[in-house]
Amino acid sequence: MLRVSRAHFPVTTLGPGTRLVIWVQGCPLACRGCMSRDTWDADGGVEVTEETLLELWSDALRRGANGMTISGGEPLAQPEPLAAFLRAARSCAAPAGAEPDFLLYTGFEPGELTPEQEAAAAAADAVITGQYEVHNPTRLIWRGSANQRLRPHTDLGRRRYTPFLDAVPDAAPVQIGVDDGRLWVIGVPPAGALSRMERALRERGVRFQGATWRP
Numbered sequence: 001m002l003r004v005s006r007a008h009f010p011v012t013t014l015g016p017g018t019r020l021v022i023w024v025q026g027c028p029l030a031c032r033g034c035m036s037r038d039t040w041d042a043d044g045g046v047e048v049t050e051e052t053l054l055e056l057w058s059d060a061l062r063r064g065a066n067g068m069t070i071s072g073g074e075p076l077a078q079p080e081p082l083a084a085f086l087r088a089a090r091s092c093a094a095p096a097g098a099e100p101d102f103l104l105y106t107g108f109e110p111g112e113l114t115p116e117q118e119a120a121a122a123a124a125d126a127v128i129t130g131q132y133e134v135h136n137p138t139r140l141i142w143r144g145s146a147n148q149r150l151r152p153h154t155d156l157g158r159r160r161y162t163p164f165l166d167a168v169p170d171a172a173p174v175q176i177g178v179d180d181g182r183l184w185v186i187g188v189p190p191a192g193a194l195s196r197m198e199r200a201l202r203e204r205g206v207r208f209q210g211a212t213w214r215p
Contacts, residue, residue, distance in 0.1 A: 001047040002081040005039045005073055009060045013173035013187030014142060015103040016160060017066025020057060021186065024082070027074040029107040033134030035185070035194060035213040039073035050085050058092050067101040067160075070124070076106045076113065079120040086123035101156050107131040110151075125157030126150060137191045139168045144188045183208075 005023040014021050023036065025045025038044070057068060068089065075082055086102055094100050104124035106117075113121065121127050130148035138146040141164055152161040174187035185194065194213045201208070208214075 020060035083120035
């Protein structure tokens with residue numbers, strides 16, 4: 001069982017192509033300025049079986065997913081169930097000619113990982129490492145602060161992610177939608193962008209309740 005905050009498909013802002021993104025629940029790092037504070041509580045979210053997660057992934061593959069991104073929360077706070085899920089997900093049938101990849105976010109650095117965490121990270125094709133540092137911004141794609149590193153470590157990962165190691169997009173990729181009265185933002189917005197958006201909407205009469213980026 002993996003404790004999960006939410007999952008969404010299709011996502012086009014957290015990795016190349018169209019992706020299934022799973023946000024795990026629980027983060028011991030609690031980075032200042034994190035936009036997903038609701039994922040910190042280790043007792044929040046819901047426990048989801050490996051079978052249910054595999055169904056989500058198989059459905060995304062049928063709908064044309066190019067890959068899967070695991071974010072959070074801190075995915076490596078649950079290394080054993082995460083590793084088991086990623087290994088099982090490798091066996092899910094993909095359309096002919098497709099090469100879906102796995103991208104993992106973690107606030108840990110490689111030298112900080114336990115053997116169990118190393119095994120979970122090794123099940124992904126590429127890993128973005130490093131805690132978010134709110135006062136150390138970057139324009140590098142898919143990263144929130146300049147200390148974070150994109151690390152491909154499989155053949156597929158190197159082929160797919162090497163072109164993005166130093167890529168700087170014209171604008172940070174951000175995906176915004178409204179669902180059942182809830183506004184959601186997916187991606188890595190520039191520093192201060194969420195507060196500016198909230199102020200602009202407030203001026204138009206929109207009030208936020210329970211914004212995930214607010215302390």
